[in-house]
Amino acid sequence: MKKKPFVTLEKLQEIVQQVPTPFHLYDEKGIRENAMALKEAFSWNKGFKEYFAVKANPNPALIEILREYGCGCDCSSYTELLLSHAMGCAGDDIMFSSNDTPPEEFAYADEIGAIINLDDITHIECLEQTIGRIPKVISCRYNPGGLFKISNDIMDNPGDAKYGMTTEQLFEAFKILKEKGAEEFGIHAFLASNTVTNEYYPMLAKVLFDVAVKLQKETGAHIKFINLSGGIGIPYRPEQEPNDIRVIGEGVRQVYEEVLVPAGMGDVAIYTELGRFMMGPYGCLVTKAIHEKHTHKEYIGVDACAVNLMRPAMYGAYHHITVMGKEDAPCDHVYDVTGSLCENNDKFAIDRHLPQIDKGDLLVIHDTGAHGFAMGYNYNGKLKSAEVLLKEDGSFEVIRRAETPKDYFATLDGFPIYKKMFPEG
Numbered sequence: 001m002k003k004k005p006f007v008t009l010e011k012l013q014e015i016v017q018q019v020p021t022p023f024h025l026y027d028e029k030g031i032r033e034n035a036m037a038l039k040e041a042f043s044w045n046k047g048f049k050e051y052f053a054v055k056a057n058p059n060p061a062l063i064e065i066l067r068e069y070g071c072g073c074d075c076s077s078y079t080e081l082l083l084s085h086a087m088g089c090a091g092d093d094i095m096f097s098s099n100d101t102p103p104e105e106f107a108y109a110d111e112i113g114a115i116i117n118l119d120d121i122t123h124i125e126c127l128e129q130t131i132g133r134i135p136k137v138i139s140c141r142y143n144p145g146g147l148f149k150i151s152n153d154i155m156d157n158p159g160d161a162k163y164g165m166t167t168e169q170l171f172e173a174f175k176i177l178k179e180k181g182a183e184e185f186g187i188h189a190f191l192a193s194n195t196v197t198n199e200y201y202p203m204l205a206k207v208l209f210d211v212a213v214k215l216q217k218e219t220g221a222h223i224k225f226i227n228l229s230g231g232i233g234i235p236y237r238p239e240q241e242p243n244d245i246r247v248i249g250e251g252v253r254q255v256y257e258e259v260l261v262p263a264g265m266g267d268v269a270i271y272t273e274l275g276r277f278m279m280g281p282y283g284c285l286v287t288k289a290i291h292e293k294h295t296h297k298e299y300i301g302v303d304a305c306a307v308n309l310m311r312p313a314m315y316g317a318y319h320h321i322t323v324m325g326k327e328d329a330p331c332d333h334v335y336d337v338t339g340s341l342c343e344n345n346d347k348f349a350i351d352r353h354l355p356q357i358d359k360g361d362l363l364v365i366h367d368t369g370a371h372g373f374a375m376g377y378n379y380n381g382k383l384k385s386a387e388v389l390l391k392e393d394g395s396f397e398v399i400r401r402a403e404t405p406k407d408y409f410a411t412l413d414g415f416p417i418y419k420k421m422f423p424e425g
């Protein structure tokens with residue numbers, strides 16, 4: 001499938017008049033349609049709730065849109081809890097799915113009424129010592145180990161992942177938590193990342209529903225929800241077939257009818273913590289070609305770099321690139337598209353077939369809506385970009401300004417050097 005940007009060249013030219021490149025641009029219409037489709041796909045489940053994985057894109061304006069569709073927030077740290085709480089998420093609108101959790105973060109999560117999802121059996125004691133009791137609603141993260149396979153294809157390697165409790169520990173944890181006063185339980189697992197297949201969630205559901213039935217029988221615990229977490233992927237590459245969320249929802253429903261309903265557990269709520277699927281395709285990084293270099297290879301230098309989008313440098317991830325205005329030109333050039341970091345892996349594309357790129361061309365780097373801006377950092381003293389929302393009515397709004405040198409040096413305030421750089425304070 002040909003990947004098309006959600007924005008036109010004309011619109012981009014209008015935006016860059018006011019917001020200098022690089023910036024991340026988001027598509028309100030796409031976010032809304034997708035959130036609605038997810039809600040519909042799981043409407044068969046009365047308690048269904050998506051907890052958007054805030055780490056994927058912690059922009060309040062975007063989370064606000066998802067809130068309109070009933071989404072809560074899945075948090076993994078203090079600052080994410082702080083943001084979610086400030087946005088009006090209360091009580092079971094927040095899932096705290098962290099790991100290696102600092103005790104103060106348990107305390108804050110409890111204070112704002114978040115549902116706590118324990119990553120390890122030893123965290124029971126840590127939590128109890130920190131807050132002086134065990135919450136009435138509690139969740140445990142499960143890791144069955146081994147390899148997670150779909151018809152002989154290995155999807156991921158949970159046995160090598162740091163997260164979650166073993167089967168034995170999960171049963172033990174439920175017993176201890178129940179003794180200590182927990183009344184309603186959740187089970188959570190995240191066994192494969194960025195799956196581009198409609199089979200992942202139904203297969204994960206089978207694993208979790210089976211264990212839920214056993215847990216209920218053996219421990220008498222009342223299981224309130226099963227959290228399928230994240231992991232539904234997006235087609236970064238043009239040749240990939242996108243997931244169909246309706247097929248996924250229906251697949252989970254069938255397993256639910258097969259396993260939970262006959263066990264008398266037809267009241268269990270399904271929760272999800274999707275990040276990438278909710279935002280990934282509805283964001284792009286807009287950057288300008290500022291240099292071309294002809295040495296041992298052909299290079300195009302752009303004004304964005306890996307601090308704006310780390311996935312290619314970090315994982316060798318593919319992000320599709322459209323040269324705006326040249327969508328139909330032949331891809332008869334082979335380029336490395338690079339940023340300006342003093343790091344040779346600062347490349348958005350390597351040996352990529354693209355149309356001829358001229359200085360000043362606007363490039364759209366696709367699918368940066370999740371784990372894009374959010375993974376940004378400040379290496380080489382680079383500043384984080386602005387974020388812009390392209391609204392449904394065609395207008396646009398800056399939803400986060402770009403960092404300034406003053407932001408970058410903010411933690412040196414109170415030191416003499418800061419006064420030298422910013423005498424005005």
Ligand SMILES: *Cc1c(COP(=O)(O)O)cnc(C)c1O
Nearest residue numbers: 053097229230231273274275276
């Ligand atoms: C990262 C994460 C998610 C979201 O994952 P995606 O791949 O973006 O869907 C959900 N839950 C937890 C606990 C996570 O760590």
